[in-house]
Amino acid sequence: MSLLQQLTQHAVRDLYCACFGKDLMASGCNVASFNEVNIHFSHLEQWFLDLDKNPNTLLDHISSLKSTRLGIYYEALWEYYLRYAGVADLLAKNRQVRKNKQTIGEYDFVYYCRRRQIHIHLETAIKFYIGVQGCDAESQPFKLSSWIGPARGDRLDIKYTTLIDRQMRLSTTEEGCESLHELGVEGVSSELALKGMLFYPASVLGMQSPIDSESSHSRGIRLREDELLLLLSEDENSSWVVLERREWCSPFLLSDKDRLLTARELKSFFLNYFSSKKENLVFMPIQIAEMNKGVLWQEKQRYFIVDDDWNKVN
Numbered sequence: 001m002s003l004l005q006q007l008t009q010h011a012v013r014d015l016y017c018a019c020f021g022k023d024l025m026a027s028g029c030n031v032a033s034f035n036e037v038n039i040h041f042s043h044l045e046q047w048f049l050d051l052d053k054n055p056n057t058l059l060d061h062i063s064s065l066k067s068t069r070l071g072i073y074y075e076a077l078w079e080y081y082l083r084y085a086g087v088a089d090l091l092a093k094n095r096q097v098r099k100n101k102q103t104i105g106e107y108d109f110v111y112y113c114r115r116r117q118i119h120i121h122l123e124t125a126i127k128f129y130i131g132v133q134g135c136d137a138e139s140q141p142f143k144l145s146s147w148i149g150p151a152r153g154d155r156l157d158i159k160y161t162t163l164i165d166r167q168m169r170l171s172t173t174e175e176g177c178e179s180l181h182e183l184g185v186e187g188v189s190s191e192l193a194l195k196g197m198l199f200y201p202a203s204v205l206g207m208q209s210p211i212d213s214e215s216s217h218s219r220g221i222r223l224r225e226d227e228l229l230l231l232l233s234e235d236e237n238s239s240w241v242v243l244e245r246r247e248w249c250s251p252f253l254l255s256d257k258d259r260l261l262t263a264r265e266l267k268s269f270f271l272n273y274f275s276s277k278k279e280n281l282v283f284m285p286i287q288i289a290e291m292n293k294g295v296l297w298q299e300k301q302r303y304f305i306v307d308d309d310w311n312k313v314n
Contacts, residue, residue: 017250018077220302254297
């Protein structure tokens, strides 16, 4: 049984997946795996298990956040790990770099890695992108521009380029070096922890993965309203959960069956949801998880549900 399978607390599972979950992209995402780190720090597995039994310090850390943004939550998880896991010495978080009194960039984290005995500049991001259809996506589905965020204002190509070409290179600029020097750091190795999930359209069979994506990246399915209703009619005995935004970060685990929805209940939920939309109002996609019964209810498959006009808004 893997360590993640042994963890039952939602926040602790999120913490593990933030640090050791599947990378979204193959290039630039060079954060070490759990096994690599655990070889050098044999206490780490027990640290996670102990935290799972008593997660109060982690929960207190999270509850202090003033923002509900998922990226801020993800950063907070990394901060907790770097401060308390006994594997690093955290030197700075969200350290702004300025030129002529203007901010030109920010280090998400600067820390000393005890395993490799070097300083690290770490950029962190968690993203959930949905594959779109249309001329561009159908002719070149591997293009990063064919994958957009649920709010439609975020695209994988733009985010990835910003991370790799700007944020990851901050330490090579004169101002970036000066900022590190103020911390007593003469040089860093820049790394990227980009996690999340790509949702493939159910209607596009065999849609290619985006170029440079990690082959083992986490995958979900994108369904339009009509596709969801068809799926639910084909499997009336299925069990479902509508996920809150902070429940996106790790495979969902459920002990409280009161949150479970039957196929009929989920169908009713979405019929009400989509029928309530007003003219010209763009609705946010909703993430849901199909659940399997085990000792606890475990996630079987993740879906993003979009309205039928999704591809008309790019």
